[in-house]
Each structure stands twice: as structure tokens, then as C-alpha cells.
Amino acid sequence: MNKGEGLVDPSRFTPRDLGSEALAGVLQRPGRAALTALGTVVGVATFVIVLGLTATVGGQISSRFTVLGATEVQIEDTSVDAELDGPAFPPDAATRVQAINGVVRAGVYWSAGERTVNSRPLADTADTDAFPIVAASPGAVTAMHPVVAHGRLFDDFHDRSAERVALLGAAMAARLGIQRLDTHPAVFVGGVPLTVVGILGDAERHAELLLSVVVPERTVERLWGPPGSGQPTKMIVETRLGAAAVVASQLAAALRPDAPDRLKVTAPPDPRSLRDSVATDLNSLFLVLALVCLGVGMVGIANTTFVAVLERTGEIGLRRSFGARGSHIAAQFLLESAILGTMGGLIGTCVGTLSVVAIAAARHWTAVVEPWTVLPAPLLGTVTGLIAGLYPAMRAARVQPVEALQR
Amino acid sequence: MTAVIEFDAVGRTYPGPPPVAALHPADLVVESGQYVAVVGPSGSGKSTFLNLVGLLDVPSTGHYRLDGIDAGELSENHRAALRGRRIGFVFQAFHLLPHRTALENVMLGMLYQGVPRAERQDRALAALTEVRLAHRLLALPSQMSGGERQRVAVARALVNEPSLLLCDEPTGNLDTVTAEAVLELFHGLHARGMTLVMVTHNDDVAERADRIVTIRDGRLEERR
Numbered sequence: 313m314n315k316g317e318g319l320v321d322p323s324r325f326t327p328r329d330l331g332s333e334a335l336a337g338v339l340q341r342p343g344r345a346a347l348t349a350l351g352t353v354v355g356v357a358t359f360v361i362v363l364g365l366t367a368t369v370g371g372q373i374s375s376r377f378t379v380l381g382a383t384e385v386q387i388e389d390t391s392v393d394a395e396l397d398g399p400a401f402p403p404d405a406a407t408r409v410q411a412i413n414g415v416v417r418a419g420v421y422w423s424a425g426e427r428t429v430n431s432r433p434l435a436d437t438a439d440t441d442a443f444p445i446v447a448a449s450p451g452a453v454t455a456m457h458p459v460v461a462h463g464r465l466f467d468d469f470h471d472r473s474a475e476r477v478a479l480l481g482a483a484m485a486a487r488l489g490i491q492r493l494d495t496h497p498a499v500f501v502g503g504v505p506l507t508v509v510g511i512l513g514d515a516e517r518h519a520e521l522l523l524s525v526v527v528p529e530r531t532v533e534r535l536w537g538p539p540g541s542g543q544p545t546k547m548i549v550e551t552r553l554g555a556a557a558v559v560a561s562q563l564a565a566a567l568r569p570d571a572p573d574r575l576k577v578t579a580p581p582d583p584r585s586l587r588d589s590v591a592t593d594l595n596s597l598f599l600v601l602a603l604v605c606l607g608v609g610m611v612g613i614a615n616t617t618f619v620a621v622l623e624r625t626g627e628i629g630l631r632r633s634f635g636a637r638g639s640h641i642a643a644q645f646l647l648e649s650a651i652l653g654t655m656g657g658l659i660g661t662c663v664g665t666l667s668v669v670a671i672a673a674a675r676h677w678t679a680v681v682e683p684w685t686v687l688p689a690p691l692l693g694t695v696t697g698l699i700a701g702l703y704p705a706m707r708a709a710r711v712q713p714v715e716a717l718q719r
Numbered sequence: 720m721t722a723v724i725e726f727d728a729v730g731r732t733y734p735g736p737p738p739v740a741a742l743h744p745a746d747l748v749v750e751s752g753q754y755v756a757v758v759g760p761s762g763s764g765k766s767t768f769l770n771l772v773g774l775l776d777v778p779s780t781g782h783y784r785l786d787g788i789d790a791g792e793l794s795e796n797h798r799a800a801l802r803g804r805r806i807g808f809v810f811q812a813f814h815l816l817p818h819r820t821a822l823e824n825v826m827l828g829m830l831y832q833g834v835p836r837a838e839r840q841d842r843a844l845a846a847l848t849e850v851r852l853a854h855r856l857l858a859l860p861s862q863m864s865g866g867e868r869q870r871v872a873v874a875r876a877l878v879n880e881p882s883l884l885l886c887d888e889p890t891g892n893l894d895t896v897t898a899e900a901v902l903e904l905f906h907g908l909h910a911r912g913m914t915l916v917m918v919t920h921n922d923d924v925a926e927r928a929d930r931i932v933t934i935r936d937g938r939l940e941e942r943r
Binding site for chain 1: 766770773775778795796797803804831832833
């Protein structure tokens with residue numbers, strides 16, 4: 313310290329004084345402040361709307377995935393010639409799959425070709441139509457979650473003992489004139505009588521069942537032989553909610569440890585990855601737009617603050633004559649631009665959030681606005697204001713009081 | 720008597736090219752309680768003198784002591800603090816902030832002096848009473864006459880109880896009647912012991928001072 317400096321009490325500018333001076337500086341021209349903040353308002357609002365809408369649309373996508381779809385894993389045989397390569401699935405396939413944690417039930421099924429179906433034994437086969445026959449294990453039928461309109465589904469007993477039973481889709485049953493099951497009606501499939509134990513009203517994800525005759529797999533094997541070429545065996549696995557992906561990764565090895573590549577396992581798409589892919593497409597485009605708006609807002613604030621510094625040169629000189637340091641002047645102008653930015657950020661956040669809610673309401677969507685996008689959004693405005701104020705504040709600090717006071 | 724201003728061969732040369740000697744090295748002592756007028760035509764070096772005395776500029780040669788403190792040895796920040804504490808400025812253009820009331824403008828004078836907020840209003844009120852403006856506390860500058868505005872500026876200069884009141888053409892923007900009232904105010908302050916340095920080009924104004932110093936072509940000369 314030089315001689316004499318101990319005699320001088322340094323100038324002070326308390327944070328509270330700094331705050332009230334900066335606020336007064338902003339509020340003495342409210343109209344100009346509002347216009348200046350507009351760029352930041354638009355920028356921050358765009359930011360919030362983009363992120364809010366992406367989250368909302370993403371939520372919408374994932375809610376469209378039904379629980380059914382998200383818990384169903386399909387396994388197909390990729391073999392070109394099943395007769396040459398042998399059966400795709402081992403006889404105890406269902407038992408093996410059920411040993412995997414997360415599996416609810418599983419079963420094998422295949423399309424067993426088309427055969428004539430009639431409700432009378434001696435009908436003229438010439439004028440009867442052929443319908444697809446589906447061979448399915450009881451587990452597979454249950455896993456397809458059909459709605460039973462009448463009767464019941466066949467069970468393990470029917471399958472084990474190759475009982476001659478069948479399930480009919482509602483449309484087929486109506487066509488064959490079968491409306492009630494208490495008389496134990498039969499259908500003649502390729503001339504073989506099968507007792508109809510149940511009529512399926514609906515099967516949301518497997519509508520092909522409604523136009524088929526579903527027969528236990530062992531019954532099909534006994535009557536018409538194992539699945540031939542062109543009749544690939546498939547397996548359906550129902551998992552617990554959320555377990556589909558994990559279960560799917562283990563299935564091939566569990567079923568065919570000798571040739572896991574022969575099986576093609578199709579797991580439902582992960583809702584999160586789908587949502588993310590939608591999000592990134594939208595985001596990257598509009599976030600660039602938001603950044604452009606913020607840039608425009610920043611230039612606006614910088615320009616206004618710079619003009620204010622020029623306009624208020626006299627005031628700066630006056631403050632210097634009161635003992636203000638250059639840093640005190642700089643801090644005041646920096647805070648003024650930061651306040652402008654923050655105001656813009658706050659208003660922009662409100663506008664953005666309201667827009668997201670309004671758009672979601674108009675579309676009957678559930679508005680999803682992540683807290684991590686809304687809470688820091690006003691800060692985005694503050695940072696914009698701070699950066700914008702840097703140069704004008706430095707200029708203000710360098711204003712020479714001598715020149716300023718002679719105006 | 721103690722010296723408020725001590726010029727010890729103080730000179731100011733503005734670097735060129737070509738270098739301009741705005742103030743040739745000069746000695747000057749202003750004692751506490753004196754009323755000094757500094758007169759000279761435009762371009763004579765009055766502004767340079769004012770800036771040096773007001774610690775807004777530093778001498779290129781010599782030593783300037785204010786209240787015995789050598790300004791040349793202080794850092795920029797300490798010089799600002801000394802200026803704020805010991806010197807009250809009154810400008811020709813008043814320099815009142817347009818969006819603030821008379822009271823707030825006077826309070827602004829204490830902003831950087833570490834005066835507690837609670838105390839500021841009382842002190843500003845006292846200063847405004849001293850310049851007989853207690854009835855105009857909440858008036859904005861645009862609602863006041865020129866004379867009133869200059870009295871607010873004087874109150875603002877007095878509020879830190881400075882050692883020196885430094886006036887730059889304080890009546891330059893006022894009509895003769897109003898100017899007379901402001902000069903009366905200065906006279907009263909002088910009578911109560913305030914040290915006054917008034918820079919002017921008006922001889923009538925200068926005549927009221929105890930001492931008159933002239934500046935001509937950057938040379939300081941005692942006339943009376």
C-alpha cells in the first residue's frame with residue numbers, strides 16, 4: 313500500500329445498493345426494457361416449447377403401447393427346409409422357456425394349411441370352402457389373449473391326449489351356423505369331426521385366429537402329421553411387463569443351445585428407444601431455432617445496453633465523481649442486462665409452458681413438461697443477459713469522468 | 720489554518736503528437752475556509768485545472784496534496800474514494816438523474832460512501848433543508864426550475880460533508896436573478912466555513928470570491 317492510502321476509506325457498493333440501482337436503471341424505461349427482453353422471451357419460450365412438446369409426444373407414444381404388445385415375444389424358425397433340418401423347437405420347448413425368469417406362459421403354434429370345414433358330415437365337398445387351420449399349444453392360445461365369446465379354450469389335457477376338439481372364430485362360427493355350444497356341435501375338418509369347445513369373440517393382436525379353426529398341436533400332428541415345409545413353426549412367449557427385452561435375449565440359447573442362430577426372436581420395440589428417436593429428430597431442429605432466437609435476443613440486449621451506456625455517459629461521470637470505481641459502474645450495467653435477460657427468461661418460460669399445455673389440451677394429450685427443462689429455463693435468460701452485457705459494461709467502466717461531465 | 724489544496728509545481732501535458740501543455744507547472748495553496756474563483760477564457764486550461772483539483776485527472780509533473788494526502792501516490796480506486804469523500808462537485812449542467820426525485824438525487828451522493836441506508840434519507844433531508852428546498856423533496860428534475868435544480872445539485876455536493884466544494888460554471892445555465900440566488904447560497908456556505916473553488920469565465924461572479932486566480936494559456940496567476 314502506498315503512503316496515504318491508509319488515510320482513505322475505500323469506496324463501497326453493497327450488493328443491495330447494486331441491486332436497487334440496477335433495477336431502477338431497468339425500470340426507468342419499462343417500454344424499452346420490455347422490447348429488449350422480447351428476443352430472450354421468444355428464445356426461451358421456443359426452448360421450453362420444443363422440450364415440452366417432445367416430452368409430451370414421447371409420453372403419448374409410450375402410452376399407445378398396450379401392455380399386451382409390450383409383453384409379447386415372437387420366435388420364428390429361420391430354417392429354409394424344416395423337414396431337412398428337423399423340428400425347430402424341442403418337444404419340451406414350453407417347459408424350457410418357462411424356466412426363464414419373467415416368462416408368464418409360452419407355446420408353439422403353426423399354420424397347418426387350409427382344409428375344408430363343414431358343419432355337416434356328408435356335405436358335398438365341392439361347395440364347401442377351405443379355411444386355414446392353426447395348430448397351437450394351449451399355452452400359445454392363452455398367450456394370444458383371445459376373448460372367449462362362448463365355451464372355453466382347450467387345455468393341456470386336450471393337447472396331451474390329442475382330443476379332437478377345436479376353437480372357432482366368431483365370424484366362422486356364424487358362417488357355419490354354430491351359435492350355441494350346449495349341444496356340443498362338431499365341425500368336419502377335411503372330413504374329420506372335431507368338437508367345438510369354444511368360440512372366440514375377439515383377439516386384438518392376432519385377428520387371424522377369428523378366421524381360423526384352432527386345433528391343439530398334438531391333435532394336428534396325429535391327424536395330419538408334423539408341420540411340413542412352408543408351415544414354419546412359431547412360438548409365442550408372454551412375459552411380465554418390462555421383462556420382454558431381457559427374456560428375448562435368453563430365448564434362442566434356452567431353446568436351441570446347439571443352433572441358436574436358427575431362431576429369430578422378435579421382441580417388442582422398447583418404448584423408450586422409440587420415444588428417444590422421435591425426440592432427437594424434433595429436438596435437434598427446433599433447439600437450433602431456439603438458439604438462434606436466444607442469439608437474436610442477446611444481440612438485442614447488447615445493443616440496448618450499449619446505447620444506454622452512451623446515453624448515460626453523464627450519469628457514469630457523475631457516479632465516478634461520487635467515488636464509484638470502474639468496477640462498480642461495470643457491475644451495475646452488467647446486472648441491468650442480466651435483469652433484462654432474466655425477465656425475458658421468466659416470461660419466456662411462462663409463455664412456453666402455457667403453450668405446451670394449450671397444445672396438449674387442444675390435442676387431448678397429457679402435457680408432460682420435465683422439471684429439468686423448466687427450472688433452469690429462466691437461468692438461460694440470465695446467462696444470455698450476462699453475456700450480452702459484458703462488452704457494454706466494459707465500455708462503461710472505461711468512460712473517462714472528465715469527458716463524461718463536460719457534456 | 721490548514722491547507723486543503725496544495726499544488727507543488729503541478730503541471731499537465733497531454734501526450735501528442737504534438738504534446739500540448741494544458742497547464743504549466745504551478746504552485747497554489749488554498750487554505751481551509753477560503754473562497755477562490757478561477758477565471759479565464761475558453762481554452763485557457765480551466766477544465767484541466769478543474770479535473771486536476773477534482774482528482775478526475777492526474778498531474779504529469781509535480782505533487783498535488785488534498786487534505787495533506789498526495790493524490791499522485793494513490794491508486795485509481797483510492798483516488799475515486801478520496802474524490803467521493805472529500806470533494807463535492809457542482810456542475811454547470813446540474814447532472815441530476817431525470818427519473819429520480821430531489822431527495823433520491825441527493826441520496827445518490829452517498830451511494831458509494833458506505834453510509835447506512837437508514838441514515839441516507841435523514842442526511843439528504845438535512846442537506847435539502849440547508850439549500851431551502853425542504854418543500855420540494857419529491858419533485859422530479861423536470862418539475863423544477865433551473866435554480867431549484869442547481870440547489871439540489873449543491874445539496875448533493877454537501878451531503879458527504881466534503882472538505883472542498885468544487886464548482887464548474889455553476890451559474891452558466893441560469894438567468895441573472897436565479898444565478899444571484901445561487902451565488903447567495905454559496906456566500907452563505909462560505910460564511911459557515913466551507914472551502915469553495917469556483918471555475919468561471921464570468922468576472923462578475925468571480926468578484927464575490929476572496930481570492931481570484933486567472934488562467935491564461937495554461938499559466939496560473941494570482942490576481943487578488
